[in-house]
Amino acid sequence: MTTLELKHVTKIYTVRGAGQIKALDDVSFTLESGRTIGLVGQSGSGKSTIAKILTHLETQTTGEVLYDGEVIPRGGKRLRRYRQQLRMVFQDPFASLNPYHTIRHHIERPLLLDSVVPRAEVETEVHRLLERVQLDSASVIDRRPHELSGGQRQRVAIARALASRPTFLVADEPVSMLDVSIRLGVLNLLADLQREEGLGVLYITHDLATARHFSDEIIVLNQGRVVEHGSADDVILNPRHPYTKSLRAASPDPERHFAQATSILGGSQ
Amino acid sequence: MSPADRAATGTARPPADADETAVDPLELGTTSTEVHSRRVRVPWRFLGNRALFYLFTLWAAVTINFFVPRMMKGDAVSQYLSRNRNISPEAADALRSLLGLDTDKSLWQQYAEYLHLLVQGNLGVALTHGLRPVTEVIAGALPWTIGLVGVATVLAFSIGTVGGAVIGWKRGSKLDILIPLTTFLNTIPYFWLGLMAISIFAVNLGWLPIGKAFGPGVSPEWSLEFIGQVVKHGTLPALTIVIASLGGWMLGMRNMMLTVLDEDYITVAHAKGMPSKRVLWRYAARNAVLPQIQSFALAIGFIVGGTVVMEMVFSYPGVGKMLLDATNAKDYALMQGVFLVITLSVLLANILADVAYAFLDPRTRQTES
């Protein structure tokens, strides 16, 4: 089991003319391979900042990030190797794929750059990865992103992330820009892959319902601070912090809504 | 209780004791914390920062101007000076400082004296204009250039922008043909256009004079008759400039209009039942014109450089021709003076553009502090 740990991470941005903004305030949690953590927060809560710090696109102001017990490297080859182990899937399926290149190119690149398989096997591996994300590789491989649907593009993004055989996956709002009826499909795919490959997944979202559905644990973030952290069911069904309670009350819940209606009306429909 | 009401009563605000830093979620992201009571908001901080930048640019321009003649071969300049023996000792000294011949002094001293001269408004004497002070010579030509080219530029900008707005608004209509037409006029060599104009209107039809700023034998004065002459003589040059430059303004504005017309707030304006004219001018054009203002400001800056071709074709006594002559005659002092004036006016135009933009676009004050 590998761990990715954030220890008392604080991130302060200095904005000219507007002072300092504390994006993260003393955040600590551990992501384990084989488990999914749902990171729930509204806009401005700092959830994207955490993703950036984990992938080393930003550096924390104070605190440590430990991969398997060691501080993540600052640069050079060691950082490259770290980045191979932690891949990201982004929110916008169109923006994260280069419109000029074919799907083959998108999947090939990490394979070649990280020398995951010998050159002779790259083509086979590309096909394998595409099939893995439930795409018909033959029909998709020579297309360009704009020829695919949003759901297909997001699957390509997942395949690309898996190419370097990472241990951890950070999924930042992976389905919020997709059509409603295909969201669950993509999330289920992520859940299956997580189980089969033993990945540690950080699922970042603002949506409580999907967080509960797909995570083992849930962390609730409010204005840079962790306000609640527990098993998924615990956090959603028995929230302790008032913020979590208000989030839960504010989220649409037809189940509860109609149950109340029945009880108000007295008796069954 | 209707379903909507039941749904709506779900607690929305985190209770007061939720968090020490509890913030009304609806307030998050509001940047206007002060209430604006004055009619016009002056973006002081923005202007203040830009002012520093401009002061720096001014200093840089003046300093570069200092170094330029010193980078030329010393021989050329001293030869030039020795050829002209009628200069008064003070003028000669000034020229030496300006043109970098005072090499017996340290660089710092030279610089100090140069700045001293500038502050006094002494740019030396123009050898090609009978040793008159450079400032006087430039001041003689400047009004003609600013007047003619300035008016022409403003006209081209106004007609082009308004035209572009209308063409963009009525996209797909027959008016679209004006764009390739005016852009074509843009590409015609200006001297040909000018000569054609003279040939048709001045020579053949005799409606307008052939050239110069005013009639022969007339001396400048503030009389109605003189002004009449100036306008008559200026019509053809101004017209040709407008025709030649209209295309650029029209195209730019039309393209911006097309972009703006796709924005949501235009649909909302229509939905509100706003009459077309109102939507066109107050919503669409008002937004589309912003980048045009910046281009306009730059264009103004370069007015001072004059248009050499126009001045040659029409024998117009502007700065352009003067600079050309000075260059041919190697009148370094005059050249240097003109460069400085052009640099300063471009700088000034930029300042005005920034100020105008800051007032016209309320978003700039946020992003560029």
Place this chain on the structure above:
Amino acid sequence: MSDTLLSVRGFSVMYDVDPPVRAVRDVSIELRRGEILGLAGESGCGKTTLAYGIQRLLRPPAVITGGDITFHDASGVDIDIDRLDAEQMLRFRWDKISMVFQGAMNALNPVAPIGKQLEDVFVVHRPKLSRAERRAEVTELLEIVKVGAERARSFPHELSGGMRQRVMIAMALALRPQLMIMDEPTTALDVLVQREILRQISALRHQFGFTVVFITHDLPLLLEISDRIAIMREGEIVELGTSEQIWTDPQDDYTKTLLASFPRLTGEKGVVAR
């Protein structure tokens, strides 16, 4: 005053592109006075085209290829929206039917203060009002939606998303219309802000009594707030029923698919459909 506010019969819209797209296919629906009708569907189903089409806000290449739309005014007069001429249409708009647009991000003119944009409505529709009276109306509107009259001079980019949305609601309310069409009004907002906006809409409905058409892809949300829900797919209404009916006994397969796409927040782990 009849029970029906808006009658739509056989309404069709086509996008004149190559190949042509039938965005709305022969849609018929009767909107009841005072109800909240939810219009659910995914992107491209035609819900926005239908909403725009009813108000004749569509632009080329969209073409209305057929149908009648009748507005049954509270005064008892029936107005055929598709037969109004340009000038009548300008007067009809916003006065009888107004719209709250999606993601008020770009729905407000960036270079004009919001107070001015609210005043605009009165300048055009109530020309007899004096300047002071207009200002008073704008102040009242801003207070009603709890944005505050001091913000009248603020520019859109200075307000948060939630506030901008409330300004849009204030603008839609200005002439006290009988119908408000809301196109994904809370989609870009946080769930807490969303709930607050919904609460406000409900309060306003009680106060002013307008009918609402609420367009969104968020079916669980509609289930909570709507009286009736219409599910749209590929230009057609595939199912129409009360929110209870849709929840307990969905008829169409697509409705069932849509319901199945939303995991349950509480209760057993599974999907929303029963």
